[in-house]
Amino acid sequence: MKNFVSVDDVYDINPLVEQALKFKTDPFASKSLGIGKRLGLLFLNPSLRTRLSTQIAASNLGMESIVFNVDKDGWALEFAEGAVMNGTTVEHIKDAAPVLGQYFDILCVRTFPTLQNREEDYSERIINQFIKYAGVPIVSLESATLHPLQSLADIITIKESVMQIPASESAGVKIVLSWAPHVKALPQCVANSFAQWVGAWGEAEFVITHPKGYELNDAFTANARIIHNQEEALANADFVYVKNWSAYKDYGKIISNDADWMMTNQKIAITNNAKIMHCLPVRRNVELSDEILDGNNSLVTQQAGNRVWAAQAVLNEILKSK
Numbered sequence: 001m002k003n004f005v006s007v008d009d010v011y012d013i014n015p016l017v018e019q020a021l022k023f024k025t026d027p028f029a030s031k032s033l034g035i036g037k038r039l040g041l042l043f044l045n046p047s048l049r050t051r052l053s054t055q056i057a058a059s060n061l062g063m064e065s066i067v068f069n070v071d072k073d074g075w076a077l078e079f080a081e082g083a084v085m086n087g088t089t090v091e092h093i094k095d096a097a098p099v100l101g102q103y104f105d106i107l108c109v110r111t112f113p114t115l116q117n118r119e120e121d122y123s124e125r126i127i128n129q130f131i132k133y134a135g136v137p138i139v140s141l142e143s144a145t146l147h148p149l150q151s152l153a154d155i156i157t158i159k160e161s162v163m164q165i166p167a168s169e170s171a172g173v174k175i176v177l178s179w180a181p182h183v184k185a186l187p188q189c190v191a192n193s194f195a196q197w198v199g200a201w202g203e204a205e206f207v208i209t210h211p212k213g214y215e216l217n218d219a220f221t222a223n224a225r226i227i228h229n230q231e232e233a234l235a236n237a238d239f240v241y242v243k244n245w246s247a248y249k250d251y252g253k254i255i256s257n258d259a260d261w262m263m264t265n266q267k268i269a270i271t272n273n274a275k276i277m278h279c280l281p282v283r284r285n286v287e288l289s290d291e292i293l294d295g296n297n298s299l300v301t302q303q304a305g306n307r308v309w310a311a312q313a314v315l316n317e318i319l320k321s322k
């Protein structure tokens with residue numbers, strides 16, 4: 001594996017999931033692989049889970065990791081080709097990325113979308129410029145349109161749950177991605193990425209439900225059935241992934257915020273006793289009710305825990321390829 005910025009960087013999802021689950025049972029199985037290697041974690045935006053889980057993963061592999069909060073501590077970066085830098089930006093990515101490539105063996109980057117300029121966000125110009133100029137493998141810690149480490153952890157979590165179901169009952173698993181209300185306009189990254197990974201994984205029936213106007217970019221949803229009636233979508237679901245996203249068509253906008261779309265125990269009564277997922281952080285009693293998050297069917301803590309094994313499996317692959 002050279003870079004990890006989308007599911008397209010993964011040759012086969014199942015062996016990566018199996019490797020992650022092996023690390024979960026034996027975290028230090030490859031504790032010498034990363035000795036003498038340094039991981040850089042660059043944050044242009046905040047994080048709790050991604051930052052800490054990736055550092056733990058690196059430590060389990062014997063790597064040193066250094067976090068740099070570019071948004072707070074770094075020079076303001078310029079990404080435009082040919083920019084006349086007489087404004088607020090101080091350093092061009094063409095100059096900064098090769099320097100970072102000298103310091104680190106692998107570079108991880110978190111960079112959120114603007115939600116103002118769809119063309120620019122969907123070109124992934126920031127993470128692609130790190131790939132172009134750093135000269136070392138790049139791992140996405142969430143980019144303008146995708147969150148692949150989250151999606152890998154999500155598939156790991158689903159696989160773990162499915163493995164606990166008797167084989168006779170585990171055929172025909174149904175996963176539903178359900179839009180939820182939120183107070184802020186959020187990126188489409190988690191939803192895009194989850195749709196992309198579940199589609200590529202191909203081991204489940206996949207339904208996406210959202211109010212009209214919240215259609216995702218169909219480049220990511222080719223393998224999903226879109227059902228606008230949430231109740232119909234939820235029927236017989238085994239997994240319900242709840243997530244807000246802002247509009248793709250009317251880019252970055254909250255076009256409706258119907259509180260009736262919040263996931264509650266009453267809603268999931270028509271599912272197949274579905275397990276409930278969310279990437280966190282979550283707005284309690286806006287996206288999901290307390291009763292669900294605090295209930296036995298919630299996988300959210302397990303999902304966040306699995307971020308370590310997802311990151312470790314990816315770093316392991318990259319280190320083995322170097």
Ligand code: CP
Pocket residue numbers: 046047048049050051142150279280281
């Ligand atoms: N789910 C996730 O990426 O969490 P953080 O934003 O806290 O890293």
